[in-house]
Amino acid sequence: MIQADTDAIVRVVRSCVCGSDLWSYRDTFKREPGSRYGHEFVGVVEAVGSAVTKVKIGDLVVAPFSYGCGTCWWCEQGLPTSCPNRGTWGSGSEDGAQGEALRTPYADANLVVAPGGTAAYDDARLLDLLACSDVMATGLHGAVMAGVSEGSTAVVVGDGAVGLCAVLGAVAIRKAHRVILLSRNPARQKVGHRFGATDIVTVRGQEAKEAVLDLTDGHGAAHVIEAVGTADSWQTALDVVSDGGQIGAVGVPHTAPTLVTKPLLGRNLGVRLGLCPVRHYLDDLVGRVVAGTLAPGAVFDVTLPLEKTPEAYALMDRREAIKVALVP
């Protein structure tokens, strides 16, 4: 139900399960029974408040996983994740996307219209749009924060949906010359190749370090995207980055790894971490999907009806699916 005149009600067309949802599934992050879940969705606008002028009833829209007010200083800087009025779907009292419909505050500021409505997109393209809601934007944000630029060499640590999208962002958008993906899972390696990874390192730890150094004349890579968020993945990122290089980190640090500053100083290393301000990237990403030049939807290897959401969690928990899309 519309509560503020800037609200819209959006009926979900596609949503999905995020790796971060698994924390509470695994009970490592406590949530109240009955909490709503899901922060990624594509949907159709069903109702709008009186102040909503850009988004119209019937529009197919892509939502960023978190919203901002769109008018504060932070939103104007392209950093809605720091907006004092920010919110994330399926968090606190917000409606969740793993459901049938949501109330979306500040609709004009956050929802991006995919032209043509649902009729213009087949199943695969709907998943391309859905990926822009979080993982594609987050992977690209990692590549941007790692300073990946045209002709550069990057390493991606993490073969989850975000890591795979980081490969795609580094190759297709940031125009890296070489992208080395660390992955031990054949299904994920396949998506990594499809997304443009030039090399795949199938070992981990000290062996991964040696493999990346072998591939980079012993120097390491100038750009590393950390897309896991554990102490181990950070160690690997530090092992494979070249002195003077830059780590862009998007893996939500659930175990809150710490960085010792002294070795970073001696090696002239930069690190940048960021919860992705999706809205900042969303016009561009949706535009690329609409134009047919970006297809991140391959990270969804399973699609289930909404009522099978528990099975979606179980598949991802057992790493039998990369990312499961849900259809209400």
Add this chain to the structure above:
Amino acid sequence: MIQADTDAIVRVVRSCVCGSDLWSYRDTFKREPGSRYGHEFVGVVEAVGSAVTKVKIGDLVVAPFSYGCGTCWWCEQGLPTSCPNRGTWGSGSEDGAQGEALRTPYADANLVVAPGGTAAYDDARLLDLLACSDVMATGLHGAVMAGVSEGSTAVVVGDGAVGLCAVLGAVAIRKAHRVILLSRNPARQKVGHRFGATDIVTVRGQEAKEAVLDLTDGHGAAHVIEAVGTADSWQTALDVVSDGGQIGAVGVPHTAPTLVTKPLLGRNLGVRLGLCPVRHYLDDLVGRVVAGTLAPGAVFDVTLPLEKTPEAYALMDRREAIKVALVP
């Protein structure tokens, strides 16, 4: 005495004491009795090896505080601090600059000639050149790593010689619009003003945070230079940087503070730490001093003869001098 054909022997004209020398003075960093000290100097070339072609006997030269081979991949990248053949004066078996003369390996690759010889520079200008050997380059490196750019706002945490030179680098070279210096010491504040600080915050801790937020519409500064290296100074840097901002850190982390990654992620913060690759900046800095457009020598507020070196350490240890120059 020349040992390799790429060596030069340089007679010291000016050297100085570094804040980092005080660690061993204070016995917090153990060194062997009889170790040589001093890593910053300006001198006259007295002898050269047979392979030295650029640097000539009689040249006035400025030395970077650490040297590289000049020909490896790292040196070619402008990162001699990662050269496998790197060395630092007054460290390990290297000659120290707090003495009469040094053997300098890879002379052509490291020593930068100040044209005209000693006759072309008065006492003040010799100190300007001396500052380029470490603190001016290091301060500028902090500003570069913090991403200070034309028209930007920066905060400098630390009012030692490096912090003051960071102010000068941010203002005179990186063209910042506004530079806020944190300093509680009137003598250092005076140099800060002379170097172009637009605002000086004379409190610390929580009060400093509030003062900087007041000066920046509550947002903090997009660029912060951390020039101390303690847990407290890092906390202040994190307190005053705006979300989405960048900390450039040159304070050698003697107590090795650690960074907790999770808050950095939520705030979209970048940090870059670096031991300054002085040689990368030295041609430009010496050129500016020679042209009369850069005068960092004001960080030397006391000059003593070499035999009074113990007094120089005592003055700096008691914070009665910012930085003491030594004349052999």
